[in-house]
Amino acid sequence: MVDPTGATRSRQPAPGENPRSGPVLETRSIDYIPQSERHGRAWHQAPFWFTGQFVPTTMVVGFAGPVMGLSLGWSITTTVLGILFGTCFMAFHANQGPTMGLPQMIQSRAQFGTRGALVPMLAVICVYIGFSAFGVLLASQVLETVLPGSTTLWAVVIVLLAAVLAIVGYDLLHTVLRLLPYLVVPVFGILTVLALTHLSPHHDPRTASFTWAAALAQFVAAAGYQLGYAVYVSDYSRYLPADTSGRGVIGWTYAGAALSAIWLMVLGNFVASSVPVPDALVNLQDIGDTLFSGFGKTAVVAVLVPSAIAIMGVNLYGAMLSGLSIVHAFRPIALTARTRVVGVATGAAVVFAVAEGLPGKYLDSFNDFITLILYALAPWTAVNLIDYYFVRRGHYAITEIFSPDSIYGRWGRAGLLSYALGVAALIPFMTTGFYTGPMVDALDGADIAFVVGLVASGAAYFLATRGFDPAREQEAIRDSRNLLDGPGAVVRSVPRAAG
Known part of the structure; x- marks a missing residue:
């Protein structure tokens, strides 16, 4: 049958029927x-996102300041501030x-068309593939040292x-x-205590600046x-009941993601400030x-290894969703289990090819990759959140x-033009290993590109939609609700944003 979203589907559970007693594979x-x-509860987001960040690659992010000569105290301060800022969005x-x-990403159709x-979405697929490839590189290097x-x-x-996890889908990923x-918290807890006990930050004046x-x-x-992220x-909160507290789901997500990032990035600050050559795998083994x-x-x-497999499963799942969204926009397709499997398998093949092509010494390229993520996604998140909340x-x-x-x-003119303006505005302020914008020297090397991108795209979209009249969409919204869940459905509203 065909559901109101245009997907050709097999029978779905009736109201009141437990959807988790059916097939193992996720059908949506x-x-x-x-x-x-x-199904599910808001607090489930906390352990999900805590584990999602609790991998050695998170620790590598904390190396950035110390390798540039930033003191440990300032490295920790700027790391925590960056985490608190980025996690908010x-x-x-x-x-x-x-x-x-x-x-997540198909929602962007409301702003971008x-x-x-x-x-x-194309930028986002690069994020999924990039994070997965770095994880595969690290995990395979480690396994080679202990197993034939x-x-x-x-x-x-x-x-x-990882592909198996992504194919089975949402519930298995949440469970894992x-x-x-x-497993990982006790082990990393021991490593953290050992690092604090046996390492001492450098006292060379060059590293105390x-x-x-x-x-x-x-x-x-x-x-x-x-x-x-x-x-x-x-992608991982969409199965929660519609009456789930907005404050709760936001708070639990923030707490889980920020806590693990603070732990591991600050540990990265400490380790990089204490060893001759920062290298996540070598440093952790020595500790x-x-x-x-x-x-x-x-x-x-x-x-x-277990975390890399789980996080790659999350990435392949997201890449499949974004990939199907792009294809579906140009050529409506049946959203069946077979389609999901093909999407995951395609993403897995691309990840493997990229991982095989990455250099063994990935630190510089990884930091550049993270910076480029911020440049590409800051304008998108500004447009998406402004539209949703304001x-x-x-x-x-x-x-x-x-x-x-x-x-x-x-083609959503306001969203696309605002995004393009944000990207164009940040280019002169960019600084990476392969490009430095003309405004960077004027700011004494400071990188404020992501702030420029956020402000420019967010302000542009807000101004472009000042004449928006919500009343013209109300009939379509009512018809949509009736088609999807019937007149008695609980449809959660969003509290009016301040200002």
Whole structure:
């Protein structure tokens, strides 16, 4: 049968029927989650996002300041500020999941148009692929040191296991990420105590200094890493009941994501300030071996490999959702289990190819990658959040998001122009390993590009939509609600934003 979002589907559970007693494989993808299939609690977001950040690559982000000569105190300060700033944008997307019942990026059709949304979606797919490739590289290198077989062999194993998680889908991913802390937290706890006990920060004057360039580099790295997760958030909150507290889902998401990031990035600050050459895997192994010989390698395997597989599963799941959203905008397709499998498999193949092409020494390229994430996603998150909280205030006609003749249009002029303006505005302020904008020298090397992008795109979209009249969409919203859940459905509204 065909549901109101245009997907050709098999029978779905009736109201009151437990959807989790059916097939093991998740049947939904980019389509709307009916109220009868909603489940879970807001607090589930905290362990999910805590584990989502609790990997050695998060620790690497804390290396940025110290390797540029920033003192430990200033490195920690700018790291924490960056985390608090970047997580704020990420967490406020969590409210969109229960309200709209849709994956994160397909919601962008309301701002960018049903086809225009491919612009931010293409950038987002690069995020999924990039994070996954770095994870595969790290995990395969570690496994090669403890087990027979090449990094290529272990990369294949890791990618296949992650693909299975993504194919089974939402509930399995939530379960795995809620259970992993029982393994990784105790091990990382031991490593942290050992690091604090056996390492001492350098006292060389060159590493006890402050420069705006180094401080902002660390801030940007931390904020960009956190903001990069904004594109995932409602993918994993969209099954929550529609009456889930907005404050609760935002708060639990923020708490989980910020806590693990603060722990590991600050540990990265400390380690990088205390060792001759910052290298996450080598440093963690050396720290672990201060307990007894061989513990370091065992600890790294225990914290890295399971987490890398789980997080890659999350990434492949997101890449599949964004990929199907792009294809569906130009050629309506049946959103079946087979389509999901093809989408995940395609993403897995791309991740494997990228991981095989990455250099073994990934630190510089990883930090540049995080910075580019912030540059690409800051304008998108500004447009998306301004629309959700200040323009349409959480009220959308969900069926129109899937309609070829949508009230949101095929190409959303306001969203696309605002995004383009934000990207154009930040280019002169960019600083990466391969490009430095003309305004960077005038600011003594300081990188404020992401702030410029946020402000420029957000302000542009707010001004462009000042004449928006919500009344002209109300009929479509009412029709959409009736089609999706019937006249008696609970449809959650969004509190009116301050100002």
